[in-house]
Amino acid sequence: MWKCERVIGADLDVEEVLGVYRASTLAERRPVGDVERFTRMLAGANLVVVARAEDGRLIGIARSITDGAYSTYLGDLAVDVAFQGQGVGRELIRVTREAAPEAKLVLLAAPAAVDYYPHVGFTRHESAWTMDRLQ
Numbered sequence: 001m002w003k004c005e006r007v008i009g010a011d012l013d014v015e016e017v018l019g020v021y022r023a024s025t026l027a028e029r030r031p032v033g034d035v036e037r038f039t040r041m042l043a044g045a046n047l048v049v050v051a052r053a054e055d056g057r058l059i060g061i062a063r064s065i066t067d068g069a070y071s072t073y074l075g076d077l078a079v080d081v082a083f084q085g086q087g088v089g090r091e092l093i094r095v096t097r098e099a100a101p102e103a104k105l106v107l108l109a110a111p112a113a114v115d116y117y118p119h120v121g122f123t124r125h126e127s128a129w130t131m132d133r134l135q
């Protein structure tokens with residue numbers, strides 16, 4: 001069996017986390033080749049939930065930024081393909097929501113997950129907007 005718990009992002013082993021991004025396929029859409037930037041992504045996320053297998057192996061992660069009161073941005077959700085379809089993603093989302101129960105959860109779905117989010121309770125927002133990075 002596996003279990004999910006909230007952790008401090010900066011305390012995680014970056015290489016181990018990169019492993020789960022690769023094993024989930026999310027690495028294709030994240031700057032995993034820039035370890036310094038990826039390390040900042042982990043340290044800057046103030047609501048990180050991980051899933052570990054019985055042997056302690058990292059098998060999933062939910063990396064979010066929250067104000068703890070109104071909104072939580074779920075930046076990344078990734079589950080090792082060998083453990084997908086077992087409820088790990090659903091549990092990572094549940095623990096994330098429980099950490100800031102008053103906050104609305106917001107995210108941008110990767111193409112592979114557009115059908116996943118409505119399946120686990122998310123509602124599509126017709127007036128979501130983004131602005132490209134400065135550099």
Ligand SMILES: CC(C)(COP(=O)(O)OP(=O)(O)OC[C@H]1O[C@@H](n2cnc3c(N)ncnc32)[C@H](O)[C@@H]1OP(=O)(O)O)[C@@H](O)C(=O)NCCC(=O)NCCS
Pocket residue numbers: 024025026076077078079080083084085086087088089090091108109110111112113114115116117119120
């Ligand atoms: C999307 C992802 C996080 C889902 O994690 P998971 O642990 O496999 O999901 P769960 O087991 O909690 O699935 C819950 C339900 O959603 C369904 N589901 C899983 N992946 C799905 C998908 N891509 N599309 C539609 N439904 C999906 C499951 O069958 C399950 O259905 P059920 O409750 O009726 O049995 C995982 O597939 C993943 O890491 N994908 C690659 C990375 C990615 O695209 N991440 C999203 C970035 S925005």
